[in-house]
Amino acid sequence: MLFTNSAAVLALVGLAAAAPAKQEPRMLSHDDVVLPRADGGYDVMKDWQWTDIERRMEKQARERAEEEKRRVLAGETIPAGARIRSEAQPDLERRCDKTTEVQVLTDTQFTNWDVAMSPVIGATGGQATVAVSKGYSITNGITVGAGADWTIAKDVFSASLKIDYSHSWTTSDTQTFTYFITPGQYGLVVSNPYTRRLTGNVVTGCTDDPSYDPYTSDSYEDQNYSGMSWVAGPIRLCNSTTYPVPFCVGTGTHN
Known part of the structure; x- marks a missing residue:
């Protein structure tokens, strides 16, 4: 699901800034979204x-994509595929300017797949609860084709x-986010x-004869949840x- 950023999401739902940053722990129902x-x-x-x-944000994302396409066709912006940086490396043997560049083809923003923040708990003997637990992590990441020199590419990126x-x-x-699990179900x-x-x-x-190796880069926004540092996005x-x-x-x- 595409979006602009967390500030745009908050503006869309009218949640700009209503309460102090510190909030007391609360019990959440199975259908609550934070x-x-x-x-x-x-x-x-x-x-x-x-x-x-999400549906409204998808509609806005489509409208932005159409506007960006119009601007590119009109020459009002740098088109996708522009190279944004290079590092020259002299190569006397081949007598050429050897470079390493990052070529951006797409730049999108979206809500990503599930990232676990707790173990799976089973409410097999009646109602149970599950809370955010320590030790679950997420990292900015990038994957690069095998032909690229990652030592050089990392600095360029x-x-x-x-x-x-x-x-x-x-x-x-933390007990900030504790959910009830419906009897007979498993949850995390x-x-x-x-x-x-x-x-x-x-x-x-x-x-005059460069090689191309594909890459994918995923990065996240910092967010503080009543004292817990994590990435921005719904919980x-x-x-x-x-x-x-x-x-x-x-x-x-x-699992």
Whole structure:
């Protein structure tokens, strides 16, 4: 699901800044969705409300894409595929200017697949609860084709895209988000991070005969949830009558 950023999401739902950043722990129902606020607090809505917001954001994303396409065709912006940085490397033997460049082909933002924030708990003997637990992590990441020199490419990416690929977030023990699990079901707390994804090519070699290696870059936004540092994006209960629990967003299972 495409979006602009977390600030745009909050503006869309009218949750700009209503309460102090510090909020007391609360028990959440199976259909509650937690949305972060810019002040470090959070708001809770039902999943049907979040689904409605997602639909509206998808509509806005399509409109933005059409506007961007119009601007590109009109020559008002730099088209996709522009190279955003290069590092020259003299090569006396071949007598050419050898470079490493990052070519951006797509730049999209969306809510990503489930990221676990707790173990799976089974409410097999009656109602149970599950809370965010420590030790679950997520990291800015990038994958590059085998032909690229990652030592050189990493520096180019960091300088060009302004993304720290060593930055990670790890959950801590907290009772801020504790969900009831319906009897007879299994559930866990998950995050669906707001993600910026860049795709394109690492272009290396002589300028008259370069090689192209594809890359995919995923990065996230910092967010504080009443004292816990994590990535921005909705937090919810993912539950099922079966185990392992199928992903609520994405493909896979939670074990």
